[in-house]
Amino acid sequence: VSLAQAPGYVQLNQYRLLEPIGQGSYGIVKLAYNEEDDTHYAMKILSKRKLMRRAGLFGRAPPRRPGPGPPPSPLQRVYREIAVLKKLDHPNVVKLVEVLDDPAEDHLYLVFQLLEGGPVIDIPTENPLSEELSRRYIRDALLGVEYLHYQRIAHRDIKPANLLLGEGRVQVADLGACGELAAAGRVSGTVGTPAFRAPEAAAPADKYSGEAADIWSLGVTLYAMVTGKVPWVGSSAVELQRKVLAEPLTYPPNFQPSKQLRHLLSRMLDKDPATRATLQEVKDHEWITD
Numbered sequence: 459v460s461l462a463q464a465p466g467y468v469q470l471n472q473y474r475l476l477e478p479i480g481q482g483s484y485g486i487v488k489l490a491y492n493e494e495d496d497t498h499y500a501m502k503i504l505s506k507r508k509l510m511r512r513a514g515l516f517g518r519a520p521p522r523r524p525g526p527g528p529p530p531s532p533l534q535r536v537y538r539e540i541a542v543l544k545k546l547d548h549p550n551v552v553k554l555v556e557v558l559d560d561p562a563e564d565h566l567y568l569v570f571q572l573l574e575g576g577p578v579i580d581i582p583t584e585n586p587l588s589e590e591l592s593r594r595y596i597r598d599a600l601l602g603v604e605y606l607h608y609q610r611i612a613h614r615d616i617k618p619a620n621l622l623l624g625e626g627r628v629q630v631a632d633l634g635a636c637g638e639l640a641a642a643g644r645v646s647g648t649v650g651t652p653a654f655r656a657p658e659a660a661a662p663a664d665k666y667s668g669e670a671a672d673i674w675s676l677g678v679t680l681y682a683m684v685t686g687k688v689p690w691v692g693s694s695a696v697e698l699q700r701k702v703l704a705e706p707l708t709y710p711p712n713f714q715p716s717k718q719l720r721h722l723l724s725r726m727l728d729k730d731p732a733t734r735a736t737l738q739e740v741k742d743h744e745w746i747t748d
């Protein structure tokens with residue numbers, strides 16, 4: 459019996475999967491070519507089994523009593539992300555095109571509009587962005603995050619890898635960690651990326667505000683754009699969290715930020731969420747409106 463030579467690529471409905479273009483704790487993103495409309499897309503591929511395994515228990519038992527139940531499992535979080543993404547429509551938020559979810563299949567495919575420029579910057583780098591370019595990118599990110607907050611959603615994992623460049627503008631990606639701003643008592647500490655996570659993320663959930671944490675992450679992201687590195691590093695999440703809480707903001711020796719930018723970063727990276735700049739104050743800051 460001659461096995462028909464399987465094609466060297468994976469075909470999924472009208473999509474031909476091509477090379478990987480993104481990788482993270484969530485899974486993998488591949489370039490995909492749609493033969494029907496002769497257009498490329500970004501295909502995010504998730505494994506339901508892997509997501510359930512990360513949940514520890516095999517899919518959490520639903521809370522028996524009303525009120526904030528246990529935090530959603532990673533798989534429930536993905537379905538929440540999908541439901542949220544379908545509702546969203548803003549020039550600075552990624553566009554979910556379609557979801558391929560075969561119940562019999564372990565893989566879940568999220569098809570997104572391709573943002574051909576990819577992440578705004580890959581850190582660490584010796585070639586950071588100019589203040590002018592960083593200003594343009596962070597302005598777009600602010601509009602995207604403002605729209606999410608208006609929809610009562612906190613992103614909770616803002617970082618350069620989730621700010622993608624397409625059609626000359628930045629779009630915010632990856633709502634995998636997002637939380638409803640309204641949901642009280644949700645678990646605050648465990649989402650996001652440690653170097654970009656707000657100092658209060660480990661505080662009790664009622665002290666935690668998703669909006670303020672997003673401003674902090676935007677501040678770390680802006681710092682990363684202009685310096686090419688993150689402000690605090692640690693060999694473990696615990697050591698990093700300690701430094702973020704205790705150590706003052708410093709700049710690399712050969713880097714001289716403008717006075718306005720230094721002021722803006724000190725306002726966004728205020729360790730106290732209660733006095734930290736609000737999104738409106740950032741939008742009105744002279745470095746942004748320059």
Ligand SMILES: COc1ccc(C(=O)/C=C\Nc2cc(OC)c(C(=O)O)cc2Cl)cc1
Nearest residue numbers: 479480487500570573574575576631632633
């Ligand atoms: C060099 O050229 C490149 C062009 C595009 C990319 C790219 O797109 C990467 C990730 N993409 C995404 C990730 C997401 O989550 C983690 C989500 C989401 O879940 O919202 C959506 C998208 Cl699109 C990379 C390199």
